[in-house]
Amino acid sequence: MNWKRKDLLDIRDLSKEEMLFILDTAESFKDISRREIKKVPTLRGKTVITLFYEPSTRTRTSFEIAAKRLSADTINISSSTSSSTKGESLKDTARNLESMRPDAIVIRHSMPGAPHMLAGILDSSIINGGDGSHEHPTQALLDLYTMREKKGRINGLRIVIVGDIAHSRVARSNIFSLKNFGNEVICCGPPTMIPPYIETLGVRVEYDLKTAVRKADVIMMLRIQKERGGTKYIPSTKEYSTLYGLTKRHVDMAANDVIIMHPGPMNRGIEITDEVADGPSSVILDQVENGVAVRMAILYLLIGGEA
Amino acid sequence: MRTLIRGGRIIDPKTSRDGIFDILVEDSVIQEISDTIKKTDGKVQVVNAAGRIVAPGLIDVHCHLREPGFEYKETILTGTSAAIRGGFTTVVCMANTDPVNDSRSVTEFIIDKARAEGKCKVLPCGAITRGLKGEELAEIGEMFSAGIIALSDDGRSVSNAGLMRKALEYAKIFKLPVISHCEDDTLSGGYIHEGTASLLNGLEGIPAIAEELMVQRDIAIARYVNAPIHITHISSGGSVEIIEAARKMFRKVTCDTCPHYFSLTDEATLAFDTNTKVNPPLRSKKDVEAIKEGLRKGIIDIIATDHAPHEITSKDVEFDLAAFGISGFETAFALSLGLVREGVLDMPALLEKMTANPAKLLGINSGTIAEGAPADIIIFDPDIEWTVDRNSFVSKGRNTPFHGNALKGKNLFTMVSGKIVFNELK
Numbered sequence: 001m002n003w004k005r006k007d008l009l010d011i012r013d014l015s016k017e018e019m020l021f022i023l024d025t026a027e028s029f030k031d032i033s034r035r036e037i038k039k040v041p042t043l044r045g046k047t048v049i050t051l052f053y054e055p056s057t058r059t060r061t062s063f064e065i066a067a068k069r070l071s072a073d074t075i076n077i078s079s080s081t082s083s084s085t086k087g088e089s090l091k092d093t094a095r096n097l098e099s100m101r102p103d104a105i106v107i108r109h110s111m112p113g114a115p116h117m118l119a120g121i122l123d124s125s126i127i128n129g130g131d132g133s134h135e136h137p138t139q140a141l142l143d144l145y146t147m148r149e150k151k152g153r154i155n156g157l158r159i160v161i162v163g164d165i166a167h168s169r170v171a172r173s174n175i176f177s178l179k180n181f182g183n184e185v186i187c188c189g190p191p192t193m194i195p196p197y198i199e200t201l202g203v204r205v206e207y208d209l210k211t212a213v214r215k216a217d218v219i220m221m222l223r224i225q226k227e228r229g230g231t232k233y234i235p236s237t238k239e240y241s242t243l244y245g246l247t248k249r250h251v252d253m254a255a256n257d258v259i260i261m262h263p264g265p266m267n268r269g270i271e272i273t274d275e276v277a278d279g280p281s282s283v284i285l286d287q288v289e290n291g292v293a294v295r296m297a298i299l300y301l302l303i304g305g306e307a
Numbered sequence: 308m309r310t311l312i313r314g315g316r317i318i319d320p321k322t323s324r325d326g327i328f329d330i331l332v333e334d335s336v337i338q339e340i341s342d343t344i345k346k347t348d349g350k351v352q353v354v355n356a357a358g359r360i361v362a363p364g365l366i367d368v369h370c371h372l373r374e375p376g377f378e379y380k381e382t383i384l385t386g387t388s389a390a391i392r393g394g395f396t397t398v399v400c401m402a403n404t405d406p407v408n409d410s411r412s413v414t415e416f417i418i419d420k421a422r423a424e425g426k427c428k429v430l431p432c433g434a435i436t437r438g439l440k441g442e443e444l445a446e447i448g449e450m451f452s453a454g455i456i457a458l459s460d461d462g463r464s465v466s467n468a469g470l471m472r473k474a475l476e477y478a479k480i481f482k483l484p485v486i487s488h489c490e491d492d493t494l495s496g497g498y499i500h501e502g503t504a505s506l507l508n509g510l511e512g513i514p515a516i517a518e519e520l521m522v523q524r525d526i527a528i529a530r531y532v533n534a535p536i537h538i539t540h541i542s543s544g545g546s547v548e549i550i551e552a553a554r555k556m557f558r559k560v561t562c563d564t565c566p567h568y569f570s571l572t573d574e575a576t577l578a579f580d581t582n583t584k585v586n587p588p589l590r591s592k593k594d595v596e597a598i599k600e601g602l603r604k605g606i607i608d609i610i611a612t613d614h615a616p617h618e619i620t621s622k623d624v625e626f627d628l629a630a631f632g633i634s635g636f637e638t639a640f641a642l643s644l645g646l647v648r649e650g651v652l653d654m655p656a657l658l659e660k661m662t663a664n665p666a667k668l669l670g671i672n673s674g675t676i677a678e679g680a681p682a683d684i685i686i687f688d689p690d691i692e693w694t695v696d697r698n699s700f701v702s703k704g705r706n707t708p709f710h711g712n713a714l715k716g717k718n719l720f721t722m723v724s725g726k727i728v729f730n731e732l733k
Contacts, residue, residue: 012507089623089624090624090625091623091624109625111625111626111628112508112510112579112626112627113508113510113579113625113626114625116578116579117579117626131509132509132510132627133509134508134509134510135509169509172507172509195505195506196501196506196512196514197502197503197506198506200506201506
């Protein structure tokens with residue numbers, strides 16, 4: 001297929017074909033990161049800006065490494081160094097950056113729709129690096145990649161997502177992609193963290209973790225979104241941990257070849273025990289590795305066309 | 308000064324008149340209505356209304372003119388200019404100006420300014436509580452003697468139930484209608500309707516129950532103290548249901564809705580267009596159907612605009628940060644005429660909700676075409692097609708979610724107190 005999009009804003013917009021195309025493209029990039037010389041000239045002369053209004057370690061570094069391995073120049077702007085603290089609007093910041101002619105801007109923002117706003121006014125390719133509780137498309141794609149790699153398929157799986165579904169962009173993006181490919185998705189968490197009407201997306205809601213994980217092929221753990229007021233929805237993290245923390249016992253109830261995923265950052269001892277996070281079923285670090293390949297693919301598809 | 312409006316189809320819901328008549332206006336009053344009125348001398352200006360509908364000027368019980376304090380959003384001059392274009396001859400402006408209209412001096416300022424610059428009749432609504440803070444009653448009697456027409460803390464509810472009770476009781480002295488914006492802010496706090504759209508786009512939701520709970524509470528208080536209450540801009544099917552049930556036990560409940568609540572659903576917010584951000588929010592398809600049904604059954608008495616103009620920069624930001632509100636004067640009538648084409652209301656019933664019923668709520672003698680009544684008259688054509696272009700708005704507020712929409716029905720002529728203030732008749 002031919003890639004036609006200027007921006008990558010959300011998973012809900014993407015067709016199965018487009019997602020598969022990204023995964024297949026990522027496949028060819030994964031190997032680069034394992035070579036001794038981890039660099040190809042594909043995006044030489046291109047400029048990628050990462051504009052992060054929220055703290056991030058993994059996503060920002062992953063994008064930067066992905067861009068550098070493709071020989072693009074990268075500039076990182078985080079909210080502490082940007083003009084946002086001086087009262088400049090997002091729109092003005094974006095327009096100023098655009099004047100310096102970047103090819104792509106990766107934006108992370110605490111408010112849903114911020115990337116869409118930029119996409120509407122800028123010629124640069126906009127990549128959504130996470131917008132509030134809305135979407136985190138590159139995370140869903142690297143999760144899909146990891147599932148395909150570990151399970152050999154991305155359809156007909158039973159996938160349990162556990163935690164603060166309401167405030168999780170990772171959950172939203174994953175639900176959209178996983179349902180699109182025909183998987184069974186179970187959302188598990190306290191009712192205060194399950195958004196109303198979620199059944200309309202074709203997912204099942206289960207409040208009891210033990211019931212939810214039974215025969216699961218994939219268990220995806222989320223953290224409590226403290227920055228989005230997540231702790232208001234539960235009496236205490238201790239109680240949350242008792243009810244929704246994933247332990248070895250849960251893993252034993254799932255399918256034999258279950259994989260445990262987590263988008264990070266992990267709160268060990270709250271939503272996941274050390275034993276599980278570091279155990280044989282955990283693919284958490286594979287997710288991080290695959291993130292680089294998937295982001296290389298996305299950058300390549302969006303801005304790697306004819307120079 | 309005499310004007311003869313000739314040959315139009317007059318629809319006046321209050322007197323149940325519907326037919327072709329001539330109207331003679333002398334100074335600010337309707338002098339005569341007959342089958343044919345002969346032009347007596349050369350000093351009469353003649354307006355040819357043949358083929359058009361002649362109706363009482365529309366009355367809006369809920370708008371924001373932003374003056375004093377927010378003249379960069381709208382002024383009494385620009386707001387009323389937009390109003391007359393949209394067919395309104397009387398508008399009630401809410402108290403959330405800066406300073407808040409909670410005192411005699413602010414009321415007097417608005418009335419003086421409107422007299423000097425206003426294109427239509429401006430009736431100020433006074434704040435229920437000082438500074439709209441919900442803590443203590445404003446000087447209602449002072450504002451009343453300065454000329455307020457109603458009371459409202461629009462923008463929020465009076466969350467203290469005891470204070471709301473006192474307001475409803477105190478307003479009885481002056482027979483002032485109390486207009487209640489219903490929202491329990493411990494349940495709201497979001498940006499769009501809590502529903503399938505908020506699920507998809509991750510924006511914090513405002514559940515319908517935040518409105519419904521307060522509708523229920525305010526009606527209960529009003530019933531207890533036997534005071535009339537008007538619930539403004541209802542948006543949810545639940546509110547319609549509550550009001551329908553409440554009226555069987557307590558008749559002094561009236562309510563209004565706005566064109567956007569029967570024209571758009573929360574699906575419009577999916578593209579993060581901040582012009583769809585309004586409070587109460589655009590709700591589900593089911594709610595929209597229930598609002599229409601409420602209009603059809605007469606549970607909803609009035610259509611108001613909630614004209615809420617904003618400058619571009621307060622909408623040209625992230626959705627969370629954008630101001631709530633829709634600039635409504637110039638689209639409200641055409642959107643409402645859609646109800647007639649859809650068969651929800653017939654033309655007299657629609658006009659009643661925009662003329663006679665608001666006049667009754669406010670206790671004013673306009674809103675009718677009758678001999679001796681104020682000459683507030685519009686002439687419109689329900690079949691003219693046009694495209695909404697926010698750049699051609701007379702209002703300073705370009706914040707409309709209807710930009711680019713093809714609408715049908717247009718006001719062509721507005722007369723306020725016998726004076727032609729807007730005329731696009733050919």
